[in-house]
Amino acid sequence: MGKKELKVALFLAWRSLRRGSRSSAILTIVIIGMCFTNMIFLPSLFAGIGQTIKTQIVDYEVGNVLVSPQSGDQYVTDLDATLDLINGMPGVERATPHYSKGATLKYRQRILGSSIRAIRPIDEKSVSPLYTKMIAGSYLGEGDTGEIIIGKTIAGDSSIREEDEFYPSLGGVRVGDSITVEYGNGYTKDYRVKGIFSTGWTSTDNAAFITWSDMELVEGESLDKAEYITVKTKPGYTEKSVKDVLMSYGVSPKVQTTDDLLSKAIGSVLQSFDIINMVSLIVSIIITTVVLFIVITIKTINSRKQIGILRAIGVHKEVIMHNYGFQVIILAVFGITLGIVIASLLALYLSIYPIVTPEWSAYMHLTPIDLVWNSLILFAAAVFAGYVPAYQVSREEIQSAMRV
Amino acid sequence: MIRTTNLRKIYRMGNVEVKALDGVDLTIGKGEFVGIMGPSGSGKSTLLHLLGLLDLQTTGDIWLDSIDVDRLTDYEKTMFRLYKLGYVFQDYALVPELTVAENVCLPAMLRSDRKEEEYRADTVKILKQIGLSDRSSHLPRELSGGEQQRVAIARAIVNKPDILFADEPCANLDTENSSVVLDLFDEINHELKQTIIMVSHEDWHSKYFHRIIRLRDGKIVEDSG
Numbered sequence: 001m002g003k004k005e006l007k008v009a010l011f012l013a014w015r016s017l018r019r020g021s022r023s024s025a026i027l028t029i030v031i032i033g034m035c036f037t038n039m040i041f042l043p044s045l046f047a048g049i050g051q052t053i054k055t056q057i058v059d060y061e062v063g064n065v066l067v068s069p070q071s072g073d074q075y076v077t078d079l080d081a082t083l084d085l086i087n088g089m090p091g092v093e094r095a096t097p098h099y100s101k102g103a104t105l106k107y108r109q110r111i112l113g114s115s116i117r118a119i120r121p122i123d124e125k126s127v128s129p130l131y132t133k134m135i136a137g138s139y140l141g142e143g144d145t146g147e148i149i150i151g152k153t154i155a156g157d158s159s160i161r162e163e164d165e166f167y168p169s170l171g172g173v174r175v176g177d178s179i180t181v182e183y184g185n186g187y188t189k190d191y192r193v194k195g196i197f198s199t200g201w202t203s204t205d206n207a208a209f210i211t212w213s214d215m216e217l218v219e220g221e222s223l224d225k226a227e228y229i230t231v232k233t234k235p236g237y238t239e240k241s242v243k244d245v246l247m248s249y250g251v252s253p254k255v256q257t258t259d260d261l262l263s264k265a266i267g268s269v270l271q272s273f274d275i276i277n278m279v280s281l282i283v284s285i286i287i288t289t290v291v292l293f294i295v296i297t298i299k300t301i302n303s304r305k306q307i308g309i310l311r312a313i314g315v316h317k318e319v320i321m322h323n324y325g326f327q328v329i330i331l332a333v334f335g336i337t338l339g340i341v342i343a344s345l346l347a348l349y350l351s352i353y354p355i356v357t358p359e360w361s362a363y364m365h366l367t368p369i370d371l372v373w374n375s376l377i378l379f380a381a382a383v384f385a386g387y388v389p390a391y392q393v394s395r396e397e398i399q400s401a402m403r404v
Numbered sequence: 405m406i407r408t409t410n411l412r413k414i415y416r417m418g419n420v421e422v423k424a425l426d427g428v429d430l431t432i433g434k435g436e437f438v439g440i441m442g443p444s445g446s447g448k449s450t451l452l453h454l455l456g457l458l459d460l461q462t463t464g465d466i467w468l469d470s471i472d473v474d475r476l477t478d479y480e481k482t483m484f485r486l487y488k489l490g491y492v493f494q495d496y497a498l499v500p501e502l503t504v505a506e507n508v509c510l511p512a513m514l515r516s517d518r519k520e521e522e523y524r525a526d527t528v529k530i531l532k533q534i535g536l537s538d539r540s541s542h543l544p545r546e547l548s549g550g551e552q553q554r555v556a557i558a559r560a561i562v563n564k565p566d567i568l569f570a571d572e573p574c575a576n577l578d579t580e581n582s583s584v585v586l587d588l589f590d591e592i593n594h595e596l597k598q599t600i601i602m603v604s605h606e607d608w609h610s611k612y613f614h615r616i617i618r619l620r621d622g623k624i625v626e627d628s629g
């Protein structure tokens with residue numbers, strides 16, 4: 001099989017597509033494009049959902065790396081020394097402690113159980129972007145006392161009747177209002193609402209924050225302990241590398257990255273995503289394979305006699321085979337290109353108009369590697385589907401082909 | 405240049421044996437214009453296919469240019485057909501998506517000893533010879549049957565084959581177009597000393613042939629040369 005033969009095969013293939021049935025070629029390209037889109041769409045949508053969930057968990061729950069008390073203990077003790085140690089580590093942007101306490105919130109006629117979280121506002125701002133999510137009032141200041149910031153869900157909306165609420169609320173708290181908080185230990189205090197935030201992340205929007213010093217008043221002691229410490233990593237450092245450093249310095253026996261936590265928390269969800277992804281991948285491959293197989297089989301069956309005669313006049317069977325093979329390759333290249341365009345447009349559309357739910361907003365998480373990888377898979381399937389009938393027809397006895 | 409000894413071709417279909425060729429010995433020399441005639445089913449196509457390396461005999465030998473064709477591999481046979489033989493069939497079987505000129509060029513494109521300018525020039529010359537110069541960029545479906553068959557002949561002779569095989573090339577043509585084709589054969593036989601072996605069962609064709617081999621039931625019953 002020389003260069004000349006391949007050139008003639010390509011020549012025949014190109015002519016056949018250009019001058020043959022336009023509609024069947026276009027239809028085939030569209031089907032391949034659709035299959036490609038189908039292959040890409042769900043998996044990248046799920047990846048997008050996973051990505052938004054991860055971002056929210058990092059931003060509002062655990063940071064990049066979570067330092068928890070060793071098992072059996074309730075608190076990370078020796079807090080200030082521990083924080084100093086962590087903040088001095090390479091790759092650590094900032095570490096910030098969290099301490100929360102169950103409480104009952106009262107406002108006018110409403111009563112609501114919630115957990116009050118204590119934070120150190122300046123450090124917290126370096127770790128969590130909550131301070132950018134204020135929809136009314138402002139974020140806590142470092143020395144604030146008697147001030148509280150609450151999530152939009154807790155604040156509620158006075159125009160919605162209590163029985164119509166999805167999540168219970170205080171029924172329309174506004175900045176400057178005073179709410180009474182009764183802690184589990186009996187300590188009760190009125191706080192002025194300094195700000196209301198909305199993150200879109202349900203558990204955070206159901207939370208209320210006070211300063212660390214206010215929490216010390218609640219507990220009646222200076223708090224040199226935390227329930228957990230969230231750590232923000234510096235750009236350029238992986239969560240894993242920072243975790244390893246913290247572990248090696250013996251910060252705490254329990255240090256986890258977001259991925260560690262996610263694989264526990266939503267591992268089973270991701271597994272079912274994987275199954276759906278696999279099904280959509282296999283279905284796409286099967287449809288593409290079958291369609292191309294049929295298209296090429298029909299082409300070859302309709303040209304059996306012509307193929308016999310071409311072989312009779314000295315066209316080598318490899319040329320015949322590659323002729324059909326190249327046709328499939330050309331159709332696949334156009335189809336996959338179309339698919340890439342469609343998938344990219346969908347991704348663009350969803351990035352402008354994401355599907356938003358309370359827990360996550362879905363956009364398509366589409367990387368060039370995904371596109372390349374799926375293109376290769378579909379291309380391989382297409383080539384296989386085309387070459388099988390092409391091989392078969394090219395091996396037929398010249399005699400019987402011509403006698404059709 | 406062609407010699408066969410005791411050539412047999414037996415088709416087996418289940419228990420039934422069809423002796424398509426039943427011991428054919430013949431010799432054909434360079435420049436001959438041979439007509440293979442005989443009733444339908446007498447083995448004419450079978451003989452032509454064996455001589456043209458399109459099928460395998462059951463027993464017997466074929467020499468082309470003193471080469472025992474049994475010794476050729478499948479690839480060598482393909483190359484032998486490409487470089488030395490030309491074919492015209494009852495069906496013109498032009499590639500429908502190629503223009504007239506492209507169809508004619510096709511076998512030449514595959515040959516490593518042919519330069520593009522050279523075979524393009526040959527194509528122009530041949531199309532002129534068959535009177536289809538003005539149709540060179542037409543597609544086969546835009547041509548009549550007679551015109552398509554002339555293109556098929558042009559395709560068969562563009563590589564100047566040693567032997568031209570034709571299996572009932574006029575079967576789908578009316579008398580007028582048949583005459584055009586036969587005149588063309590006559591012309592290339594005269595001018596190029598082209599060896600032509602043509603199958604026909606039309607008696608009026610016989611006046612074109614220099615030699616007639618008549619078959620019946622797979623045997624040569626008459627060989628006039």
Ligand SMILES: Nc1ncnc2c1ncn2[C@@H]1O[C@H](COP(=O)(O)OP(=O)(O)O)[C@@H](O)[C@H]1O
Binds near residue numbers: 423442444447451
């Ligand atoms: N592929 C085949 N299988 C079975 N029988 C065949 C085949 N090809 C030809 N024959 C038989 O061989 C005989 C000769 O056929 P053929 O050479 O085509 O005759 P002709 O061309 O003279 O009409 C016929 O009886 C035909 O039926």
Ligand SMILES: [Mg+2]
Binds near residue numbers: 448449450
């Ligand atoms: Mg016949």
